[in-house]
Amino acid sequence: MKLISQIGKYFLMLWMIFSKPEKMRVFWKKTLEEINLIGVKSLPIVALMSIFMGAVIALQTASNMDSPWLPEYTIGYITRSSTILEFSPTIISLILAGKVGSNISSEIGMMRVTEQIDALEIMGVNSLTYLVLPKISAAMFFFPVLIIFSMGLSIFGGWLALILSDLSSTDTYIFGLRSFFRASDITYALSKTVVFGFLIVSIASFYGYYTRGGAIDVGRSSTQAVVSSSVAILLANFLMTQMFLLK
Amino acid sequence: MIQVNHLNKSFGDHHVLKDVSASFEKGRVNLIIGASGSGKSVLTKSLVGLHEIDSGEILYNGRNICTMNQYELRDQRKEIGMLFQGSALFDSMTVEQNVMFPLTMFSNMTRKEMLDRVNFCLDRVNLEGRNNLFPAECSGGMQKRIAIARAIAMKPQYLFCDEPNSGLDPQTSILIDSLIKEITLEYNITTIVITHDMNSVIEIGDHINFIYEGKNLWQGTSKTIIQTDVQEVVDFVFASQFMKDIREQLK
Numbered sequence: 001m002k003l004i005s006q007i008g009k010y011f012l013m014l015w016m017i018f019s020k021p022e023k024m025r026v027f028w029k030k031t032l033e034e035i036n037l038i039g040v041k042s043l044p045i046v047a048l049m050s051i052f053m054g055a056v057i058a059l060q061t062a063s064n065m066d067s068p069w070l071p072e073y074t075i076g077y078i079t080r081s082s083t084i085l086e087f088s089p090t091i092i093s094l095i096l097a098g099k100v101g102s103n104i105s106s107e108i109g110m111m112r113v114t115e116q117i118d119a120l121e122i123m124g125v126n127s128l129t130y131l132v133l134p135k136i137s138a139a140m141f142f143f144p145v146l147i148i149f150s151m152g153l154s155i156f157g158g159w160l161a162l163i164l165s166d167l168s169s170t171d172t173y174i175f176g177l178r179s180f181f182r183a184s185d186i187t188y189a190l191s192k193t194v195v196f197g198f199l200i201v202s203i204a205s206f207y208g209y210y211t212r213g214g215a216i217d218v219g220r221s222s223t224q225a226v227v228s229s230s231v232a233i234l235l236a237n238f239l240m241t242q243m244f245l246l247k
Numbered sequence: 248m249i250q251v252n253h254l255n256k257s258f259g260d261h262h263v264l265k266d267v268s269a270s271f272e273k274g275r276v277n278l279i280i281g282a283s284g285s286g287k288s289v290l291t292k293s294l295v296g297l298h299e300i301d302s303g304e305i306l307y308n309g310r311n312i313c314t315m316n317q318y319e320l321r322d323q324r325k326e327i328g329m330l331f332q333g334s335a336l337f338d339s340m341t342v343e344q345n346v347m348f349p350l351t352m353f354s355n356m357t358r359k360e361m362l363d364r365v366n367f368c369l370d371r372v373n374l375e376g377r378n379n380l381f382p383a384e385c386s387g388g389m390q391k392r393i394a395i396a397r398a399i400a401m402k403p404q405y406l407f408c409d410e411p412n413s414g415l416d417p418q419t420s421i422l423i424d425s426l427i428k429e430i431t432l433e434y435n436i437t438t439i440v441i442t443h444d445m446n447s448v449i450e451i452g453d454h455i456n457f458i459y460e461g462k463n464l465w466q467g468t469s470k471t472i473i474q475t476d477v478q479e480v481v482d483f484v485f486a487s488q489f490m491k492d493i494r495e496q497l498k
Contacts, residue, residue: 122327
């Protein structure tokens with residue numbers, strides 16, 4: 001029963017978020033700030049994760065290539081497919097749910113318990129539109145950029161690992177990367193990322209906005225935000241895979 | 248002026264405000280006093296529309312805010328300035344940005360005009376030249392004064408102050424009190440102050456409402472409160488022997 005009420009409250013919040021901002025100039029300025037905060041500042045962790053993820057996928061694939069019937073270019077093919085279809089959009093989104101989600105939830109939660117949100121409301125500002133809409137816009141716009149960056153770095157990481165371990169040649173790896181390529185996979189991955197970005201920010205904002213109490217409750221909201229947005233990402237991933245890849 | 252008629256508010260089974268009626272006149276400092284948990288903050292938050300009330304009416308110059316939709320309520324709130332107990336300054340913004348915030352959101356002023364207004368408000372609260380500090384770099388008293396500057400930036404018609412002296416030393420408290428009084432007279436606005444501070448009650452209380460267990464038990468002025476024989480008021484205001492002695496002398 002509580003879950004249904006929470007879901008209802010979440011959708012009501014979404015309805016209130018998507019109102020016209022009081023001043024478009026302020027909205028654009030805040031969106032740019034958010035792109036920097038939740039997007040650009042996530043680049044180092046995304047880069048680190050992506051290079052190692054790509055390297056491990058390539059090495060694991062290479063280490064399992066026992067059958068002589070499997071061509072060597074399969075390593076490049078599998079690295080590319082795994083990275084584009086799943087690892088970059090989903091795993092990086094899960095990482096971002098932890099980093100960005102907890103940050104947003106604690107920021108808004110702290111604003112709630114220190115009455116800053118009440119101050120906004122008293123001034124006549126729609127606090128949800130002012131605080132959350134720029135974050136959602138920034139995430140939906142910039143998360144795909146992060147994921148494209150992640151895809152590139154994962155593929156680079158895979159190549160680096162193979163060359164350093166002498167398990168494959170550059171030409172074979174690139175041939176594998178280009179084999180059976182479908183541009184729709186990129187569209188599918190980026191569509192997923194837009195949805196994940198929306199889920200991460202809106203769920204984290206929901207938990208932050210409705211925080212009651214003090215510092216402990218802000219921490220609790222932050223944890224709940226990360227757990228719930230991770231579950232939402234996994235569910236959405238499953239549904240979107242069903243919808244787009246198995247249609 | 249603000250008129251409150253038969254206000255009731257409950258949280259679950261807990262009936263917090265019980266048929267509260269009061270009148271808050273323009274151009275004077277209206278105090279709401281009472282023990283912790285008596286319903287003062289709930290009353291104030293109801294007055295500004297942060298709590299939805301169960302029954303009754305809240306009239307701002309005859310307009311009932313309880314029947315307003317969210318857009319009308321937001322418009323009404325643009326006439327309100329509020330000083331929160333914890334100041335509620337935006338900690339990611341400088342002093343200047345905090346005071347400028349309502350102007351940025353709701354005025355059509357140029358940046359220079361906004362800056363002039365910010366400097367005027369900061370001068371008014373004796374904080375000239377502190378524009379680039381962050382709230383965390385300011386003392387409690389300074390934070391309260393910044394919050395007052397932000398509250399008056401839009402030239403409000405109504406000023407609400409939730410325990411403006413909490414956590415401040417006596418000297419700073421007197422400074423904040425006199426600032427509230429001066430601003431009320433200067434702009435001829437309706438000011439409502441929630442306080443526990445007995446010095447404020449005596450010094451700036453043009454009109455006092457004593458809230459007791461959710462009811463508006465007593466109303467009067469800083470002069471009549473000394474004379475009153477209502478036991479709950481006497482027990483609250485003149486709780487210590489020192490205050491009782493002062494009361495006897497003043498009587």
